[in-house]
Amino acid sequence: xxxxxxxxxxxxxxxxxxxxxxxxxxxxGKHFAGITAITGASLALYPGRVMGLVGNNGAGKSTLVRIVxxxxxxxxxxxxxxxxxxxxxNPRQARGLGIDTVYQELALADDLDATANIFxxxxxxxxxxPFRVTSSKRMRRxxxxxxxxxxxxxxxxxxxxxxxxxxxxxxxxxxRALLGGxxxxxxxxxxxxxxxxxSGHVEDLVLRLxxxxxxxxxxxxxxxxxxxxxxxxxxxxxxxxxxxxxxRDLTGSDVVSLIVGADAS
Amino acid sequence: xxxxxxxxxxxxxxxxxxRLLVRPELGALIGAVVVFVFFALLSSTFRSADGxxxxxxxxxxxxxxxxxxxxxxxxxxxxxxxxxxxxxTGLAVTILATRFGLNVWLAxxxxxxxxxxxxxxxxxxxxxxxxxxxxxTLGMFLVLQxxxxxxxxxxxxxxxxxxxxxxxxxxxxxxVFASSVVLGGTYFKVSIVWWLVLTVLATLVLLRTxxxxxxxxxxxxxxxxxxxxxxxTRTSMALFATxxxxxxxxxxxxxxxxxxxxxxxxxxxxxxxIVAAVIGGCLLTGGxxxxxxxSLGALIFGMTSVGIVYxxxxxxxxxxxxxxxxxxxxxxxxxxxxxxxxxxxx
Ligand SMILES: Nc1ncnc2c1ncn2[C@@H]1O[C@H](COP(=O)(O)OP(=O)(O)O)[C@@H](O)[C@H]1O
Ligand SMILES: [Mg+2]
Numbered sequence: 001x002x003x004x005x006x007x008x009x010x011x012x013x014x015x016x017x018x019x020x021x022x023x024x025x026x027x028x029g030k031h032f033a034g035i036t037a038i039t040g041a042s043l044a045l046y047p048g049r050v051m052g053l054v055g056n057n058g059a060g061k062s063t064l065v066r067i068v069x070x071x072x073x074x075x076x077x078x079x080x081x082x083x084x085x086x087x088x089x090n091p092r093q094a095r096g097l098g099i100d101t102v103y104q105e106l107a108l109a110d111d112l113d114a115t116a117n118i119f120x121x122x123x124x125x126x127x128x129x130p131f132r133v134t135s136s137k138r139m140r141r142x143x144x145x146x147x148x149x150x151x152x153x154x155x156x157x158x159x160x161x162x163x164x165x166x167x168x169x170x171x172x173x174x175x176r177a178l179l180g181g182x183x184x185x186x187x188x189x190x191x192x193x194x195x196x197x198x199s200g201h202v203e204d205l206v207l208r209l210x211x212x213x214x215x216x217x218x219x220x221x222x223x224x225x226x227x228x229x230x231x232x233x234x235x236x237x238x239x240x241x242x243x244x245x246x247x248r249d250l251t252g253s254d255v256v257s258l259i260v261g262a263d264a265s
Numbered sequence: 266x267x268x269x270x271x272x273x274x275x276x277x278x279x280x281x282x283x284r285l286l287v288r289p290e291l292g293a294l295i296g297a298v299v300v301f302v303f304f305a306l307l308s309s310t311f312r313s314a315d316g317x318x319x320x321x322x323x324x325x326x327x328x329x330x331x332x333x334x335x336x337x338x339x340x341x342x343x344x345x346x347x348x349x350x351x352x353x354t355g356l357a358v359t360i361l362a363t364r365f366g367l368n369v370w371l372a373x374x375x376x377x378x379x380x381x382x383x384x385x386x387x388x389x390x391x392x393x394x395x396x397x398x399x400x401x402t403l404g405m406f407l408v409l410q411x412x413x414x415x416x417x418x419x420x421x422x423x424x425x426x427x428x429x430x431x432x433x434x435x436x437x438x439x440x441v442f443a444s445s446v447v448l449g450g451t452y453f454k455v456s457i458v459w460w461l462v463l464t465v466l467a468t469l470v471l472l473r474t475x476x477x478x479x480x481x482x483x484x485x486x487x488x489x490x491x492x493x494x495x496x497x498t499r500t501s502m503a504l505f506a507t508x509x510x511x512x513x514x515x516x517x518x519x520x521x522x523x524x525x526x527x528x529x530x531x532x533x534x535x536x537x538x539i540v541a542a543v544i545g546g547c548l549l550t551g552g553x554x555x556x557x558x559x560s561l562g563a564l565i566f567g568m569t570s571v572g573i574v575y576x577x578x579x580x581x582x583x584x585x586x587x588x589x590x591x592x593x594x595x596x597x598x599x600x601x602x603x604x605x606x607x608x609x610x611x
Contacts, residue, residue: 092494107492111485111552112478120482121495123475133473176493 020083021046022215023068023099023184029076030063036239037063039076043234043244045184045215050206051244052226053219054259055236061219062104064236065186068217069101070094098183102190106173110162114154115143117161118176146175150208153201167198174205184215191225203229223255237261289546290558292597296544296590297561297568304572311568311575314451321453324567325460326515328560330534331541332460332467333511335559338542339471340504341484341551342391342398346383346405347512348534353409354380354516355526356417359426362435369434369521373442377513383409384509388502410532417528427525435521442514443521456518460560463511467556480504485552540587541566544594548602565590 021044029039038060045051053061066072068079070088078085081097088094091101108117119139125132136157144156152171154164161172170190177185187206191199199222206229210216220226226233233250235242235258242258305312311320330347337344354376361372387405391398417424429435442459445452471477479500482490487497512531520526543549544565545558566587573583 091492103492107486107489109482109485109489109552111481116478116481120478120490121475121493123478125475132475133469134475134478136473 021080022082024080024083025064025068025077026080027077028064028067028074028079030060030067030072030074038067038236038239038241041077041234041236041241043232043241045217047183047215048210048213049231050210050216050218050229052230052233052247053217053236054221054223054226054233054255056238056259058238059236060239061236062188065101065188065217065219068094068184069099069186095180098181099186100177100180100182100184101186102170102173102177102188104188104192106169108161108169108173108176111160113157113159114147114161114164114172114175115140115157117172118143118146118179120176122179142179143175146179147171150175150178150205150212152205165198166194167201170194170198170202171205174202174209178209178214182214184217185209186217186219188219189221190218192221199225223252226255227252235259289553289555289598290561291546292594292601293545293558293561293565296594297564300565300568300572304568304576308572308575308577311572314449316571316575318451318453320567320571321457322567323570324564325454325456326518327534327537327541327566328460328563329456329463329511329515330508330538331545331559331563332464332556333508334538335542335545335547335554335556336467336471336480337504337508338539338547338549339484339551339554340480340501341487342501342504343402343539344387344505344508345399345402345535346387346409347402347508347538348531348536349406349409349413350380350383350509350512350531351516351519351534352413352527352530352532353383354513355520355530356413356426356516356528358517358520359429359526360417360420362432363426363428364420369429369432369438371434373438373517376517377510380509380513380516381506384506385502387509388505391505392498392501406535410529413530414528424528425525426528429521429524435524438517439521442518459514459518460563464556464560471556476500476503481552483551537566540591543598544590546594546598548598562594 023045028041070091234244310316357376483497541562542559544562547554
């Protein structure tokens with residue numbers, strides 16, 4: 001393929017998007033005291049499609065994820081939800097729309113089991129006034145159903161998350177994000193800390209989520225993984241967006257040269 | 266594409282033995298049984314109904330505190346001012362009722378307000394400054410210790426305030442906080458009822474309420490808890506207020522029992538509360554522990570302090586015995602944790 005076709009930022013929209021994207025970033029930028037964390041980032045997420053986000057350390061991937069999840073607000077450009085511009089002031093608001101995030105550090109409560117983690121702060125309870133008690137059985141049942149739906153291999157109760165393998169912990173974190181019925185799922189390096197086999201489990205899970213119609217933004221350092229999972233790929237380099245490319249147009253070496261910018265020098 | 270849901274051997278149910286072993290209160294339960302059998306063999310008085318009532322008494326006041334302190338520790342914080350606060354609240358009740366002539370019930374109520382103010386101040390400073398609660402409450406400990414002595418001497422010229430008997434409201438307050446219940450001819454202190462009720466209540470709150478979930482989550486990793494919207498600050502504040510309320514209850518019980526209060530009461534007890542909670546399975550790092558465990562820890566203390574006397578030994582051995590229990594408990598906890606965590610790496 002030619003250099004020119006590689007540089008078509010709208011390739012993804014041409015090939016994938018049927019109609020209005022679920023979520024769109026338009027020329028988004030974020031600066032910190034003299035540092036440009038990210039600038040000129042535009043991408044669109046569609047139901048049932050996986051958008052990869054790739055770039056070297058410090059390229060601005062996590063910043064972009066934080067903008068979409070409402071943790072940080074862009075100081076350039078805007079975010080659109082189902083075609084309408086929105087301001088995502090905080091994670092709660094983003095979650096309210098159906099945008100859920102699995103952070104790099106997972107943020108699980110290690111001392112609680114999978115069910116308690118998934119329902120942390122949205123516990124199902126019954127009873128009256130100060131006499132409300134949590135309905136452990138119902139929560140356990142719903143957690144188990146969620147695990148079954150997405151074939152997540154995790155004991156729903158009785159085992160602290162601390163005692164679980166890395167892949168299982170990732171599964172719990174993803175299940176927690178999905179509980180509210182997420183439409184957009186942001187995954188920040190979900191397999192960075194995992195071995196080959198465990199990574200495989202998480203990759204399968206990502207594909208199952210996609211098949212269930214979830215729009216996914218996947219940050220990853222692994223070119224193989226991105227080629228395996230993504231429909232589109234957004235490449236960042238040192239705080240700038242290089243472009244968004246359709247998976248079909250890319251080979252592994254294309255991705256590597258886009259990341260390091262070898263062909264640009 | 267979708268992987269078939271093959272059963273994964275890692276999902277296999279945790280064996281019941283393993284589940285039992287990682288229960289926080291298991292060690293304390295074994296310890297309590299051993300201590301009971303030990304002293305019961307040595308002394309027939311110890312195992313008599315009167316003996317049981319005797320060692321349940323110190324276990325109860327300690328247990329009330331240990332349960333509250335365990336909640337706080339599971340929530341990831343310490344309160345070194347909890348011991349001296351039992352003195353402050355007792356003094357407040359006594360001074361307000363005897364020197365200011367207030368109805369005893371009103372004095373008890375104002376003492377509660379004071380305790381809550383201290384607890385919320387602890388919680389506020391800890392959550393605002395993010396300083397270790399160890400340091401913040403050590404400061405509060407010294408402040409209260411100074412106030413207890415200073416104010417008491419200033420108002421009464423003495424370090425002992427007495428004269429609660431006969432004040433208006435004393436009899437009914439005494440009935441609620443400091444009387445005894447006759448059961449089969451044996452007098453049991455009503456504080457034992459308070460202790461049991463609070464243990465059950467704390468266990469329900471920990472295991473069956475949203476707040477209980479938050480306590481474990483905040484104590485394990487406050488930032489992770491905050492990320493999913495758990496009100497971590499309010500949870501900590503509530504826990505400090507709970508400890509203070511327990512201190513008020515114990516201070517009130519003690520003052521009404523003795524019908525007086527001493528300016529140095531409670532000093533040094535704060536460590537005993539923590540030790541009881543740790544023997545009961547609480548981790549110093551937070552996120553793990555149980556109210557029942559803390560109560561069993563308090564029971565071990567109660568049995569030991571009384572059992573040593575019944576066995577005819579010098580009371581000096583008490584501390585040595587408890588020190589050994591504490592170390593044993595900590596080793597056992599660590600062993601169990603390692604055992605549990607090995608699963609993760611396998
Ligand atoms: N809160 C912040 N304050 C200052 N600089 C930041 C902040 N967050 C990110 N940065 C900077 O912005 C750049 C992009 O960071 P990040 O989005 O974390 O990159 P990536 O996730 O791709 O490694 C880095 O140079 C980083 O140091
Ligand atoms: Mg990053």
